[in-house]
Amino acid sequence: MTSYDVAVIKGDGIGPEIIDEGVKVINAVSELNGFDVNWVEFPHGADHYLENNVLMPEEDLREIGKNQAIYLGALGDPRCEPGVLEKGILLKTRFYFDQYVNLRPVKLLEGVECPLKNKGPKDIDFVVVRENTEDFYVGIGNRVSPGKTRQELEVLRSLYNIKFGLDIECDKSEVAYQIGVLSREGSERVIRYAFELARKQGHERLCAVDKANVLSHVYNFWRQIVEEVSTDYSDVTHEYNFVDAITMWFVKNPEWYQTVVTPNMFGDIITDLGAMIQGGLGLAPGGNINPEGVSMFEPIHGSAPKYKGQNRANPLATIWAGALLVEELGEEESAEKIISAIGSVLAEGNVRSKDLGGSASTSQMGAAVVAKIKELHG
Secondary structure (H helix, E strand, O other), rough: OOEEEEEEEEEEOOOOHHHHHHHHOOOOOOOOOOEEEEEEOOOOOOHHHHHHHHOOOOHHHHHOOOOOOEEEEEEEOOOOOOOOOHHHHOOOOOOOOOEEEEEEEOOOOOOOOOOOOOOOOOOOEEEEEEOOOOOOEEEEEEEOOOOOEEEEEEEEOOOOOOEEEEEEEEEEEEEEEEEEOHHHHHHHHHHHHHHHHHEEEEEEEEEEEOOOOOOOHHHHHHHHHHHHHHOOOOEEEEEEHHHHHHHHHHHHHHHHEEEEEOOHHHHHHHHHHHHHOOHHHHHHHHEEEOOOOEEEEEOOOOHHHHOOOOOOOOOHHHHHHHHHHHHOOHHHHHHHHHHHHHHHHHHHOOOOHHHOOOEEEEEHHHHHHHHOOOOOOO
């Protein structure tokens, strides 16, 4: 029997509850399809940080890296300064394992209400491929008071090390600045991933997102690389949307989109819009993928600390993220079974969490998906 080791970071707030349901579902489908998952739990999150003053040390990352994938619940806690957990655990993990693809399927399922008038499941079914390690999320910037100063900034990545030495002279007002970085190799690999995914899924169109009309140096570079990579994919037509325009077209004509590829910051923005048009954050999974390494899968919503321990959060985004996880492990049939079971539960409408207009608990939603998997495929 094939066996996989998967690291589990339950995280904060509702994280432990929703991860427990995702684990149940993967265990159920693994029994049917003849593979085994060894779940290896790691304690990282707010409680661990507050008790030990440790976020994610490199020795723990090395231990996590002994596994084949990571299943993450959610991070964020009002007891901690905003961004500390996300930057110190989530982003550090993404960068350490070079998870350069953020994968977001945007798919409206039967039985789910869409906020867009006259749009249904046949209209909303596309995927967003977001570059996940560069752009303005490299995390370098600072604040400068009036006067002269010298600042040294550094970006360390598996692809490169960059140092910026800045001589700054500011006459009156305090200012803040942030530096974004796109590399040729970093952009090319995620753009190529998107073209390959479009081909695999039978998509005829790929849309590349940018803001080249204003941030011309960075995003004309991005466009140049799209053009170069596209020559290897004559079967996939490509086009460009400015980020402000694509938010409009996602609302007006979502049916046009098939595969979307975007730099990091813009992808962060438009995938939240994608989550809402597919029915809400409770139905939005995400994958942080290194195709040659360790990938991490999570819902895109936050930790919702006010609902912690109440057994009321919708676990379907986490369960769907679990489907992405087993697909990345090579168990594509199992991934399809999980997604079809989610779809059947929602289409029938008998078991719905509060955010979907029902009263089912977190555990009841998970149990319904498990039961549906067994009913359809057992």
